[in-house]
Amino acid sequence: MARRFRKTFYATREQLIYAAALDFGMKAGLALLVATFAVYVSGLLAPHVPIDELSGYWGLPVDEYLAAANVPRGWGWLALALTGDYLNFVSIAFLSGVTVVCYARILVYPLKSRDYPFAGIVVAQIVVLLLVASGILAVGH
Amino acid sequence: MDRRFDTRVWRGMVIALAVGVFLTVAPAPALAAEGAMLDLPWWGWAGLLFVVSFGLGIVAVLGGIGGGVLFVPVVGGFFPFHIDFVRGAGLLVALAGALAAGPGLLRSGMANLRLALPLGLIASIFAIFGASIGLALPDHVINFALGGTILGIVVLMLLGRKSELPEVPQADRLSNALRISGVFHDPYREKDIDWKIHRTPLGLVLFAGIGFLAGMFGLGAGWANVPVLNLVLGAPLKVSVATSKFMLSIVDTAAAWVYLNAGAVLALVAAPSIVGIMLGSVIGARLLARTRASVIRVVVIVLLVAAGSRALLKGFGI
Numbered sequence: 339m340a341r342r343f344r345k346t347f348y349a350t351r352e353q354l355i356y357a358a359a360l361d362f363g364m365k366a367g368l369a370l371l372v373a374t375f376a377v378y379v380s381g382l383l384a385p386h387v388p389i390d391e392l393s394g395y396w397g398l399p400v401d402e403y404l405a406a407a408n409v410p411r412g413w414g415w416l417a418l419a420l421t422g423d424y425l426n427f428v429s430i431a432f433l434s435g436v437t438v439v440c441y442a443r444i445l446v447y448p449l450k451s452r453d454y455p456f457a458g459i460v461v462a463q464i465v466v467l468l469l470v471a472s473g474i475l476a477v478g479h
Numbered sequence: 480m481d482r483r484f485d486t487r488v489w490r491g492m493v494i495a496l497a498v499g500v501f502l503t504v505a506p507a508p509a510l511a512a513e514g515a516m517l518d519l520p521w522w523g524w525a526g527l528l529f530v531v532s533f534g535l536g537i538v539a540v541l542g543g544i545g546g547g548v549l550f551v552p553v554v555g556g557f558f559p560f561h562i563d564f565v566r567g568a569g570l571l572v573a574l575a576g577a578l579a580a581g582p583g584l585l586r587s588g589m590a591n592l593r594l595a596l597p598l599g600l601i602a603s604i605f606a607i608f609g610a611s612i613g614l615a616l617p618d619h620v621i622n623f624a625l626g627g628t629i630l631g632i633v634v635l636m637l638l639g640r641k642s643e644l645p646e647v648p649q650a651d652r653l654s655n656a657l658r659i660s661g662v663f664h665d666p667y668r669e670k671d672i673d674w675k676i677h678r679t680p681l682g683l684v685l686f687a688g689i690g691f692l693a694g695m696f697g698l699g700a701g702w703a704n705v706p707v708l709n710l711v712l713g714a715p716l717k718v719s720v721a722t723s724k725f726m727l728s729i730v731d732t733a734a735a736w737v738y739l740n741a742g743a744v745l746a747l748v749a750a751p752s753i754v755g756i757m758l759g760s761v762i763g764a765r766l767l768a769r770t771r772a773s774v775i776r777v778v779v780i781v782l783l784v785a786a787g788s789r790a791l792l793k794g795f796g797i
Contacts, residue, residue: 348587348588348661348662348663348664349585349586349587349588350592350593352592353585353586353588353591353592354585354586356585356592357581357582357583357585357586358582360578360581360582360585360728361581361582363578364575364578364579364581364582367578368575368579368753368754368757371750371753371754372750372754374746374750375746375750375751375754378746378747378750379522379525389521389747390520390521392521392745392747393520393521393524393559396559396560396561396564396745396747396748397559397560397561398561399561399563399618400561400563400564400614400741400742400743403561403563403564403742404742409742410742411740411741411742412740413740415742423745423746423747424746426746426749426750427739427744427746430571430735430739430744430746430749431739433571433574433575433578434571434574434732434735434736434739436578436728436732437578437728437729437732438732444592453658455656455657456593456596456657456658459596459597459600459657460596462600463596463599463600463603463729466600466603466604466607466733467603467732467733467736470607470733470736470737470740471736471740473740475607475737
């Protein structure tokens with residue numbers, strides 16, 4: 339492991355570890371997205387909003403769409419995750435979660451080298467991303 | 480020779496602007512009436528979206544811009560989807576592109592983690608505000624502001640200058656404290672180039688504004704990241720372009736969560752767009768060496784002027 343991520347002249351060890359985590363997460367996320375979208379359009383799982391009726395909804399502002407299609411806000415889509423359309427949210431949430439995992443993966447390195455300003459930035463970014471993912475950090479709704 | 484080339488490029492730009500405005504205004508009355516939209520089944524729209532996203536992916540790579548900045552105004556202007564869902568998909572498109580490019584850019588040392596992380600933190604916080612406010616604003620305000628921003632980007636592209644290796648006499652105290660500096664290998668010069676940055680506090684303020692706009696309109700923000708990194712902070716152009724691309728994975732992640740939590744993502748819009756633009760980007764990267772940059776620049780400007788003007792007209796209710 340240590341050999342695999344040995345610091346190069348151009349990239350630090352933490353940068354290489356971040357890159358490896360990002361690479362894995364991106365490939366897994368995209369594969370998942372293609373798979374869940376195939377399930378959706380093939381009709382293997384019945385969608386929450388019938389796909390033939392979607393054209394009646396996609397021109398609506400999001401608030402009207404949620405009310406008309408009876409879709410919950412925030413993480414409420416998890417309850418619909420076994421429907422063809424909202425199964426795709428699993429892969430979209432996965433792709434949106436890759437960055438926070440990458441940050442968590444490198445946090446130990448600035449802490450080990452007592453680089454506290456950099457560690458503080460990494461921690462702050464993790465907190466911001468977790469808060470926004472949780473739905474706590476949002477205004478206007 | 481250079482002057483003659485410049486004249487040709489400028490003439491091309493003027494023609495591009497005229498064509499862009501014509502493309503926008505001519506179909507506007509027809510498109511304005513809902514019933515006049517193409518009467519396609521869902522799979523027709525999904526297929527068309529895939530094809531258009533694929534094309535935008537090619538043009539975006541060749542034009543040296545992010546896919547999101549083309550995607551939102553083009554799809555928002557000429558497809559029947561509400562701008563809320565287009566912005567949600569636009570952020571995911573930009574995010575997916577940045578996630579895909581990030582590993583290679585980081586490994587090569589072109590993108591720099593220490594440069595990206597502080598700026599990405601500020602930009603992502605403001606992207607969250609931008610996204611939240613953008614979702615709360617009425618459609619016509621968003622379309623108007625989006626149109627204005629896109630046309631502003633065109634002006635930036637026409638007037639903007641770049642500096643391969645900006646001169647940074649001395650790194651500032653903040654960048655020293657954060658140890659923001661690096662070395663990259665420039666294969667064209669065949670040498671390693673040391674770099675450092677200055678004016679970090681000003682850069683942080685500018686990235687707050689960039690993050691806000693990126694979140695509000697669902698745009699990738701490479702068009703603004705690169706000039707700030709390159710001309711304000713003094714990072715070499717290649718480091719600026721690569722770090723900007725990587726930073727989108729941070730900033731757009733934050734804004735994407737706002738759209739996801741607000742329910743402003745439709746799988747039928749997001750998935751074909753992401754896959755289409757990523758495949759297009761792969762083809763675009765292969766065509767890069769065989770295409771004239773000035774021609775692509777004209778195509779990008781035509782698209783942006785057409786789509787930006789269309790958004791502006793929508794903002795006026797036309």
